[in-house]
Amino acid sequence: MALDKNFFQDVYEVVKLVPEGRVTTYGAIAQYLGLKSSARMVGWAMNQAHVVSGVPAHRVVNRNGLLTGKHHFETPQAMQLRLEQEGIIIVNDKVQNFDTLVWYPVKELL
DNA sequence: CGTTTGACAATAT
DNA sequence: GATATTGCCAAAC
Numbered sequence: 001m002a003l004d005k006n007f008f009q010d011v012y013e014v015v016k017l018v019p020e021g022r023v024t025t026y027g028a029i030a031q032y033l034g035l036k037s038s039a040r041m042v043g044w045a046m047n048q049a050h051v052v053s054g055v056p057a058h059r060v061v062n063r064n065g066l067l068t069g070k071h072h073f074e075t076p077q078a079m080q081l082r083l084e085q086e087g088i089i090i091v092n093d094k095v096q097n098f099d100t101l102v103w104y105p106v107k108e109l110l
Numbered sequence: 111c112g113t114t115t116g117a118c119a120a121t122a123t
Numbered sequence: 124g125a126t127a128t129t130g131c132c133a134a135a136c
Contacts, residue, residue: 007132026118030131038131039118045133046117062118069117 007033011045012052014105018059021086022103023095025063032105039063047072058082065098 014029026039026046035041042060046069049055058079062068070079070093080090089096 027120030118035131037119037121037129039120040116040130041118041132043117044115047134049117057117060117063120064118067117072117 007041008045008048011042012049012055015046015049015055015057015060017105017109018056018103021088021101023059023061023065023083023088023098023101024103024105025061027063028102028104028106029060032109043069050074056082059086061095061098065095065102067093067095 010033011029014032015024018024026042027037029042030037030039046055046057046060049057050072057069058067058073060069067079067083067090070076073079080093083090083095088101095101
């Protein structure tokens with residue numbers, strides 16, 4: 001984890017730690033980094049995520065379980081497609097069983 | 111160098 | 124319950 005200096009780097013590491021078939025939220029990541037409501041920075045970081053390889057940004061959704069950032073993917077369908085590929089059911093751009101699939105780094109890695 | 115905005119979230123009205 | 128406001132940090136303008 002190592003919060004060197006790059007906020008983004010930490011975000012990427014946490015996202016990489018997300019288990020397959022599982023999703024996380026911006027707030028969860030922000031919380032894990034010690035912040036409380038700077039989920040926007042996480043979103044910012046994800047904007048750069050497409051530049052970095054190995055960052056499963058498709059596993060990051062908003063606290064509502066909605067695929068808000070699908071538009072930032074190669075194709076808007078890529079996000080939903082990848083999630084479904086991992087066994088996650090997406091309906092109307094929303095993660096089904098989100099409560100069960102959500103993965104909190106603070107809680108799991110603690 | 112000051113202002114705006116961004117893949118959000120939590121609180122307040 | 125839904126809309127409006129605030130917080131947070133960094134990058135783009």
